[in-house]
Amino acid sequence: MGNFDYLLNGFESALASGNLIYGFIGVFLGTLVGVLPGIGPALAIGLLLPITLTVQPTQALIMFAAIYYGAMYGGSTTSILLNTPGESGSVITAVEGNKMARAGKAGAALATAAIGSFVAGTIATLLLALAAPQLAEFALQVQPAGFLALIITAFFTVGTLLGSSRIRGVLALSVGLVVGLIGADLQTGSIRLTFGNNNAIDGIETVTVIVALFALGEILYLASRFKHSEWQVIPVGGKAMMNRKEWKRSWKPWLRGTAIGFPLGVVPAGGSEVPTFLSYATEKKFAKGENKEEFGNGAIEGVAGPEAANNANAAGALVPLLALGLPTSATAAVVLVAFQSYNIQPGPLLFVTNPDLVWALIASLFIGNTLLLVLNLPFIKFWVKLLYIPRPYLYAGITTFALLGAYALNSSIFDLQMALVVGFIGYLFRRFGVPITPMVIGAILGPLAELYYKRTIQISQGDHSVLFDGLLTKSLYTFLLLLVVLPPLYHFIKRGKQNSTK
Amino acid sequence: MLSKVSQAGKGELAFAGSLFLISLVVYWDTQRLLIPDNNVAVSPRTFPYIVATVLLLASIGVALQVFRGRAATPEGVEPSEPFQRADFKTMGIIVGSIGLHVFLLERTGYIISAAISFWGVAYAFGVRRMLRLGLIAFIFATVVYYSFTSFLDIQLPKWIIEDFISGIGGSNG
Numbered sequence: 104m105g106n107f108d109y110l111l112n113g114f115e116s117a118l119a120s121g122n123l124i125y126g127f128i129g130v131f132l133g134t135l136v137g138v139l140p141g142i143g144p145a146l147a148i149g150l151l152l153p154i155t156l157t158v159q160p161t162q163a164l165i166m167f168a169a170i171y172y173g174a175m176y177g178g179s180t181t182s183i184l185l186n187t188p189g190e191s192g193s194v195i196t197a198v199e200g201n202k203m204a205r206a207g208k209a210g211a212a213l214a215t216a217a218i219g220s221f222v223a224g225t226i227a228t229l230l231l232a233l234a235a236p237q238l239a240e241f242a243l244q245v246q247p248a249g250f251l252a253l254i255i256t257a258f259f260t261v262g263t264l265l266g267s268s269r270i271r272g273v274l275a276l277s278v279g280l281v282v283g284l285i286g287a288d289l290q291t292g293s294i295r296l297t298f299g300n301n302n303a304i305d306g307i308e309t310v311t312v313i314v315a316l317f318a319l320g321e322i323l324y325l326a327s328r329f330k331h332s333e334w335q336v337i338p339v340g341g342k343a344m345m346n347r348k349e350w351k352r353s354w355k356p357w358l359r360g361t362a363i364g365f366p367l368g369v370v371p372a373g374g375s376e377v378p379t380f381l382s383y384a385t386e387k388k389f390a391k392g393e394n395k396e397e398f399g400n401g402a403i404e405g406v407a408g409p410e411a412a413n414n415a416n417a418a419g420a421l422v423p424l425l426a427l428g429l430p431t432s433a434t435a436a437v438v439l440v441a442f443q444s445y446n447i448q449p450g451p452l453l454f455v456t457n458p459d460l461v462w463a464l465i466a467s468l469f470i471g472n473t474l475l476l477v478l479n480l481p482f483i484k485f486w487v488k489l490l491y492i493p494r495p496y497l498y499a500g501i502t503t504f505a506l507l508g509a510y511a512l513n514s515s516i517f518d519l520q521m522a523l524v525v526g527f528i529g530y531l532f533r534r535f536g537v538p539i540t541p542m543v544i545g546a547i548l549g550p551l552a553e554l555y556y557k558r559t560i561q562i563s564q565g566d567h568s569v570l571f572d573g574l575l576t577k578s579l580y581t582f583l584l585l586l587v588v589l590p591p592l593y594h595f596i597k598r599g600k601q602n603s604t605k
Numbered sequence: 606m607l608s609k610v611s612q613a614g615k616g617e618l619a620f621a622g623s624l625f626l627i628s629l630v631v632y633w634d635t636q637r638l639l640i641p642d643n644n645v646a647v648s649p650r651t652f653p654y655i656v657a658t659v660l661l662l663a664s665i666g667v668a669l670q671v672f673r674g675r676a677a678t679p680e681g682v683e684p685s686e687p688f689q690r691a692d693f694k695t696m697g698i699i700v701g702s703i704g705l706h707v708f709l710l711e712r713t714g715y716i717i718s719a720a721i722s723f724w725g726v727a728y729a730f731g732v733r734r735m736l737r738l739g740l741i742a743f744i745f746a747t748v749v750y751y752s753f754t755s756f757l758d759i760q761l762p763k764w765i766i767e768d769f770i771s772g773i774g775g776s777n778g
Contacts, residue, residue: 157757269667271677274624277660281631284656288649295653296634320702326699326729327691495730496741499723502699503749506706506722511759519707523700534691535617535667536677553652560647565671 106236108461113462117165117470122191125158125175126467129166130474134172136504138486139497140181141325143193144417145433145543146317147174149310150504152441153511160445167441171434172224172475175417179216179410184209184271185267185339185490186559197377199398199405201339204337206401213343215353215403216410217480222354223361223411224472227418229364231425232465235454238426242451247558248569250427252576254552257371257431259583262541278528279545282307289554302517307525309440311509312546313433315522316539320529321500327530336490343483345403353392353407356386360411371431375416375541382412418468425449425461429548433540436547444512452471613688614676621671624664631657698729714764719746 105346116122118410132154150168155163182193183200196216203212245253262276263269279573285296286306297303345353360382367378386404387395398405420435428450430436447460455462479486492500532539556570563569570576610618635653670676702725709718723742732738747770753759 151719154757157759171757268670268675268677268748270663270670273659274621274663277656277663278624278627280656281627281660284631284653291640293638293640293648293649295638295649296631298634322726323699326695327693328679329692329695329730487752493732495727495732497743498730499725499727500745502726503745504701505720505755506703506719507749507761510710511753511761514760516707516711519710523703523707526703527700530696531620533680535620536679549656554653557647565706 106232109458109462110232110466112459112468112471113464114469116161116459116463117466122162122165123470125162127167127478129155129169129393130420130471130478133170134177134180134475134479134486135173135489136292137174137177138180138489139501140185140490141175141318141321141498141501142174142319143178143434144171144174145313145437147177148434148437148441149313149317152310152437152444153508154365155441156444156512160447160460164460164464165467165470167438168464169471169474171415171417171438172220172468172471173479175414176217176475176479176484177222179220179413180483180486181490183212183216183406184339184487191455193379195383195409196374196406196413197564198383199402202399202401203406204339204401209337209339209403210343211215211345211349211403212337212401212406213483214480215349215407217343217476218345219353219357219360219407219411220414221356221472221476223413223415224418225469226358226361227365227368227415228465228468228472231418231421231468232462234369235422235461235465236424239451239454242427243455245451246573247555247562247563248572249575250429251370251431251555251559251570252579254548254555256579256583257429257544257548258541259586260371261431261544263586267273270538271535272541275532275537275539275541276545279353279542279547280549282525282542282546283314283549289550290557293340298518302515306550307521307546308397308509308512308515308518309436309547310512311518311522312525313440313543314505314508315525316532316543317530318501318508319435319522319526320533320539322505323526323530324533325498329532336487339483339487343480344485349403354404355389356382356404357411359385359389360408360413363408363414364412364415366420368416369422371423371429373434374434375413378412378416378568379409380522382408382482407508421468425453425464426451428551430544432545436543439547440482443464558597587594610671611676611688612690614671617671617676618668621664621668624660625668628657628660628664631660658706665741695729699726702726702729711762712764715750715761716743716746716766716770719749719762 132151135146136142136150137144148170153168155166158166178193179200181195182197183204186197186201200212200216203209258276262272285303287294287304294304363382363385364378383405386408387398390398390402390404394402394404417434420432421438423429423431424435424438428448429441430439439449447453447457506519506522510519512518529539532542559569560567570581635650635657638650640648647684702722705725706718706722709721720742722744724738727738727742750761750767754761
């Protein structure tokens with residue numbers, strides 16, 4: 104059977120009667136949670152994960168795909184109307200989007216975000232369907248040493264590209280790696296860092312780590328800077344619609360945003376910060392005349408491009424996730440955990456062993472993306488109402504759901520205690536400018552890195568030179584070396600030149 | 606040397622210092638690790654030693670940055686904004702009510718413990734109409750409990766109160 108047939112089968116099972124309703128529920132819940140200020144897609148999926156576990160695998164996938172797109176769409180609504188982006192990918196959207204809303208053009212901003220996300224999501228899912236099987240086929244030949252090199256590359260790029268300070272990125276990564284060490288060693292069963300607590304033998308539940316870092320950490324941080332102030336929601340006048348001129352100004356940024364976002368999602372470039380910013384800079388450059396003047400005061404291109412880039416980036420991140428089993432962003436990390444709880448192990452073998460599930464997922468992504476557009480453009484006013492929940496009640500509600508999410512997965516008080524500890528770490532990270540995502544990536548990929556390392560050394564019977572065998576590993580390590588060496592060298596040369604001209 | 610470090614910087618030094626200590630704990634835990642007798646090419650010690658070393662170096666690196674006057678900028682804060690002491694009272698109430706939730710959950714059931722943490726967080730963030738808040742917290746916790754246990758089949762700890770309300774509702778859930 105060819106991939107196209109698989110995809111058609113995927114659509115068939117996703118659209119089968121009774122399954123579509125889970126798509127609707129997913130879009131509804133995803134948007135509902137994603138709209139809440141302070142909740143990004145990673146946290147939204149983490150919080151809703153227990154719910155998807157109560158249904159059949161195919162239904163869970165459909166619901167999951169719908170939640171995924173719903174949460175992202177909800178996040179952009181909040182950043183436009185409230186200027187409190189829930190995740191790094193929406194920061195740029197908030198810049199121009201909020202200005203547009205203030206100028207009375209909230210409807211157009213929301214529409215270009217929604218339609219742009221749909222266009223980007225559809226194209227990117229198509230590219231995903233084309234690229235992931237190819238990559239998986241290639242990955243079947245990759246040796247453990249190659250996987251180790253890929254993981255180390257992801258560590259470096261996520262750790263050093265995110266946030267303002269490289270050293271703090273590395274710090275976050277290593278704290279995540281320490282969390283990953285806790286529990287029984289996968290190979291020998293040696294018990295590490297549990298201090299005699301039997302609950303910790305299985306390690307710290309990843310969902311707990313994510314929910315605690317993103318929800319409890321954020322709540323504590325907000326509390327630490329608590330001032331008696333109310334936020335200002337910008338009312339949406341009219342409908343979420345665009346006029347002819349706005350359409351004309353939007354479609355090219357959508358496509359350019361997709362072109363920037365997708366490839367940067369496939370390579371581990373550290374989440375959606377870089378692509379959305381690049382897209383914004385591109386649109387600013389391409390804009391002419393009075394449109395260019397509008398940048399900084401609410402230019403529609405500045406919403407259309409980054410929103411498309413953000414969505415395409417998220418779909419792009421699914422390529423290495425599905426084909427290699429490697430998450431490269433916090434959201435992809437939660438997706439990995441979700442799949443593992445459906446007993447699906449992403450990686451090159453997935454396409455061989457469970458093609459039906461992969462293609463059901465890809466079909467679900469198409470459907471979820473479409474449902475989102477159909478359901479949410481008309482109901483935008485309903486979602487906006489959520490933003491009027493008074494802050495104290497909102498934070499109390501988020502805390503309640505975070506605690507529920509941390510407990511419900513394993514019905515474990517120990518998980519809940521860990522959530523409190525990790526939440527406090529999340530607070531400290533925010534307080535001291537340490538990025539969160541590298542910690543999540545470290546906690547998830549750390550044990551995997553150790554596994555591949557051990558396999559490599561075991562096959563070679565202790566010879567460490569095999570770590571650099573093969574073209575893939577050599578080129579990846581060269582790339583990393585350049586990444587580490589070039590920026591300081593550049594500064595050094597620049598300084599030298601400045602000195603010589605003086 | 607320490608006198609030059611700003612107040613915010615001192616907090617960050619303590620943060621880097623505790624991570625430094627954690628890296629030492631990882632070293633200590635790793636070297637006392639029990640290793641099974643079976644013949645493995647790579648000891649379960651190798652990887653923890655690498656991780657501990659990276660953490661050790663990174664925490665020293667952050668401390669050095671602070672000494673050079675490059676203390677971190679907290680998230681969402683402009684570098685020019687003056688240093689603001691953390692509001693430990695608000696944080697304390699939240700940590701306390703979450704702690705109480707954890708302690709009570711399997712003792713007095715979901716509704717009471719969730720209502721308490723909801724109440725605590727909203728109170729910490731400035732709600733002062735106690736009776737109304739108490740009522741909202743209780744109703745919220747009850748609705749969450751029943752939607753998760755009845756519709757989603759996710760079991761949550763119950764106590765007299767959960768059974769009592771089920772009794773009123775006429776179901777045996």
